[in-house]
Amino acid sequence: MKILLADLAHTASVDDASLTVPLNIGFIKAYLEQQHGRAVDVRLFKHPERLLEAAATERPQILGFSNYGWNDKLNHAVGRYLREKLPDTLIVAGGPNIDPDPARRRAFLERHSYIDLLIVDGGEEPMAELVEWWGGGRDYDRLPPNLVWLDGDRVRATGERPLSKAIRDIPSAYLGGGLDEFLARGMIPMFETNRGCPFRCTFCAWGMASKDLVRRFDLDMALEDIAYVSARSRSRNWIFCDANFGILKRDVEIAQAIREARERTGFPFKCHIWLAKNVTERNLEIGAILGDMTVPVMAVQSLDDQVLANIKRDNISTDTYVEYQKKFHAQGSRTYSDLIVPLPAETLESHLAGLRSLFAFGVDIIQNHNMRLLAGAETNSTETRERFGFRTRYRLIHGDAGAYRAPDGTVLRCFEYEESLRETATMSEADLFYLRKLHFLVDFAWNIEVYRPLLKALLSYGVNPVDALQRFLETAESSGGPLAAFFADFDRRSREEWFDSAEAIEARFAEPREFQRLLDQEFEKLNILFSVIALKDYKRDFDRAMKRVAQSFGAVPRAVLDPIAALSFAAFPPLGSTKRERVVEAPANLAALSPETAAGFAPDREPRAYRFVEGPRRAELRRLIASAQSRTLSKILNTQGITLRDLRCTVAEDMAHDGGFRRAV
Numbered sequence: 001m002k003i004l005l006a007d008l009a010h011t012a013s014v015d016d017a018s019l020t021v022p023l024n025i026g027f028i029k030a031y032l033e034q035q036h037g038r039a040v041d042v043r044l045f046k047h048p049e050r051l052l053e054a055a056a057t058e059r060p061q062i063l064g065f066s067n068y069g070w071n072d073k074l075n076h077a078v079g080r081y082l083r084e085k086l087p088d089t090l091i092v093a094g095g096p097n098i099d100p101d102p103a104r105r106r107a108f109l110e111r112h113s114y115i116d117l118l119i120v121d122g123g124e125e126p127m128a129e130l131v132e133w134w135g136g137g138r139d140y141d142r143l144p145p146n147l148v149w150l151d152g153d154r155v156r157a158t159g160e161r162p163l164s165k166a167i168r169d170i171p172s173a174y175l176g177g178g179l180d181e182f183l184a185r186g187m188i189p190m191f192e193t194n195r196g197c198p199f200r201c202t203f204c205a206w207g208m209a210s211k212d213l214v215r216r217f218d219l220d221m222a223l224e225d226i227a228y229v230s231a232r233s234r235s236r237n238w239i240f241c242d243a244n245f246g247i248l249k250r251d252v253e254i255a256q257a258i259r260e261a262r263e264r265t266g267f268p269f270k271c272h273i274w275l276a277k278n279v280t281e282r283n284l285e286i287g288a289i290l291g292d293m294t295v296p297v298m299a300v301q302s303l304d305d306q307v308l309a310n311i312k313r314d315n316i317s318t319d320t321y322v323e324y325q326k327k328f329h330a331q332g333s334r335t336y337s338d339l340i341v342p343l344p345a346e347t348l349e350s351h352l353a354g355l356r357s358l359f360a361f362g363v364d365i366i367q368n369h370n371m372r373l374l375a376g377a378e379t380n381s382t383e384t385r386e387r388f389g390f391r392t393r394y395r396l397i398h399g400d401a402g403a404y405r406a407p408d409g410t411v412l413r414c415f416e417y418e419e420s421l422r423e424t425a426t427m428s429e430a431d432l433f434y435l436r437k438l439h440f441l442v443d444f445a446w447n448i449e450v451y452r453p454l455l456k457a458l459l460s461y462g463v464n465p466v467d468a469l470q471r472f473l474e475t476a477e478s479s480g481g482p483l484a485a486f487f488a489d490f491d492r493r494s495r496e497e498w499f500d501s502a503e504a505i506e507a508r509f510a511e512p513r514e515f516q517r518l519l520d521q522e523f524e525k526l527n528i529l530f531s532v533i534a535l536k537d538y539k540r541d542f543d544r545a546m547k548r549v550a551q552s553f554g555a556v557p558r559a560v561l562d563p564i565a566a567l568s569f570a571a572f573p574p575l576g577s578t579k580r581e582r583v584v585e586a587p588a589n590l591a592a593l594s595p596e597t598a599a600g601f602a603p604d605r606e607p608r609a610y611r612f613v614e615g616p617r618r619a620e621l622r623r624l625i626a627s628a629q630s631r632t633l634s635k636i637l638n639t640q641g642i643t644l645r646d647l648r649c650t651v652a653e654d655m656a657h658d659g660g661f662r663r664a665v
């Protein structure tokens with residue numbers, strides 16, 4: 001039986017190095033081959049055009065799509081086209097973004113009318129049983145468990161199979177060679193050592209779908225996968241899909257295996273993991289093992305008790321959180337947290353209070369996300385929408401668009417978009433537009449670190465960076481100068497992103513000229529786009545304004561603020577600057593600040609001079625930015641473990657003015 005499985009991605013906007021290995025369908029292939037041996041011929045696809053070509057020549061008996069928020073419309077375009085071409089093929093789909101309530105399921109199946117059967121909660125066993133069913137009598141009353149389909153206008157479903165804690169039967173997706181072709185093409189390896197999440201955050205589909213279980217694969221298999229991939233991949237980034245890495249004791253051993261792979265081969269540079277939500281000493285141990293390969297994520301989403309109750313989330317106590325921040329810092333790790341706006345009952349003030357707290361806790365990377373409504377999550381239900389007064393709008397998912405040609409010349413044009421929350425009973429869309437600008441500044445000044453030393457100096461003298469950035473924004477917008485124009489442009493672009501309905505966004509990009517703009521990547525993520533614009537065209541204006549704002553609080557003595565500002569500015573010169581080095585004298589009084597405050601500038605009792613030069617990472621990133629036309633920069637950065645922070649100049653080791661200083665910052 002010929003079976004084609006597709007985990008499609010928009011390959012028009014990125015090359016293979018920015019795509020992930022299709023681990024999900026790799027598991028299904030391995031399981032099908034284990035169960036049916038040579039009776040099945042299973043091929044996997046990531047590229048839409050390759051699938052279209054194979055479907056035309058091989059005419060499979062079964063075609064399977066894995067469906068996610070980032071390929072829903074792509075599957076829709078390819079699936080509808082293939083439905084017509086392959087009327088006798090069984091088309092199935094699976095994936096986590098399926099709502100539990102029948103009305104939403106029916107809407108999904110009506111929209112994706114090319115799907116014969118939908119698989120819920122894990123695809124391996126249902127697919128293997130479907131092979132027998134399809135090869136047998138095809139009696140709908142004898143369908144295996146975990147299937148949903150439309151029977152006229154009625155949604156029908158088979159029962160759910162019980163889940164066990166140990167996943168014993170599913171073999172490795174890697175060890176049988178099923179994913180070799182994707183590793184050979186340089187795609188990003190993904191690993192899954194357990195499935196599910198014991199928490200039930202209402203905005204997330206993962207905990208809901210997993211029925212509270214953390215189901216584990218065999219440890220030996222996880223270790224062998226790491227060794228296997230390490231011997232075949234030179235990808236700079238690996239991703240571990242476990243929802244709570246560190247929740248199991250054995251995760252320490254897995255972290256050690258990742259570190260050993262890096263020591264042995266030099267790869268990967270970065271390893272993306274999501275640490276267990278309720279941090280333990282084990283997370284610290286894992287952080288210490290992986291060191292600079294990872295940034296420990298300690299997500300909070302909100303720090304307001306009522307909001308947390310509304311989203312059924314239980315963060316660790318503030319004291320414990322701060323204690324772990326310190327411990328991570330003591331072992332040299334940078335830390336990461338995130339907030340989502342607007343969550344149910346969050347207000348502008350409560351969000352700003354949460355943001356202030358994260359700065360005060362010393363979190364190194366603070367990400368702010370607009371609340372997206374995910375199919376399969378409780379927040380997507382009609383009841384939650386009504387209860388908290390949700391109003392939603394639609395916007396593009398950046399970089400996920402393409403025009404794909406089938407062998408008969410038909411061109412399938414499609415793009416992805418998301419439904420996000422733009423208003424609740426307690427937060428207005430005007431608040432969100434304001435926050436979009438403020439969050440840009442958090443990202444630019446703090447996360448990328450363009451003004452981090454200055455903000456840290458303010459923090460140590462009692463001024464929270466949120467207050468400084470709010471004042472910066474206020475002053476810039478009322479200045480009438482270049483920065484007012486910069487933020488007016490940002491605000492205009494931020495408002496233009498949103499559409500009132502799915503139909504409105506579809507209609508806009510049905511226009512050939514508008515669709516071409518999509519393909520040309522004219523709709524880049526605003527934070528990345530405007531960070532690059534700020535560094536290229538407005539850096540001196542930003543520097544001057546940032547220093548004036550820092551001075552305006554009257555909190556930091558000039559003797560401290562001036563050199564810290566000079567160090568900050570020299571570390572991030574304008575993008576186009578051709579000056580080869582910058583030397584900044586730092587007086588002894590910087591030693592009055594704690595090492596943490598001086599943000600890596602190694603305060604000393606003696607006066608110091610720092611020579612900033614362009615390091616290899618800045619040079620590489622500047623080249624990447626210059627050549628990013630028609631490629632989505634944000635996607636390349638995200639998937640390659642590169643951030644705009646890499647634009648920071650390094651301090652030359654041979655210090656022109658002080659040979660004693662040897663530390664690169």
Ligand code: SF4
Binds near residue numbers: 201206207208277
């Ligand atoms: S947000 Fe994280 S902790 Fe919460 S349910 Fe989802 S995966 Fe689990």
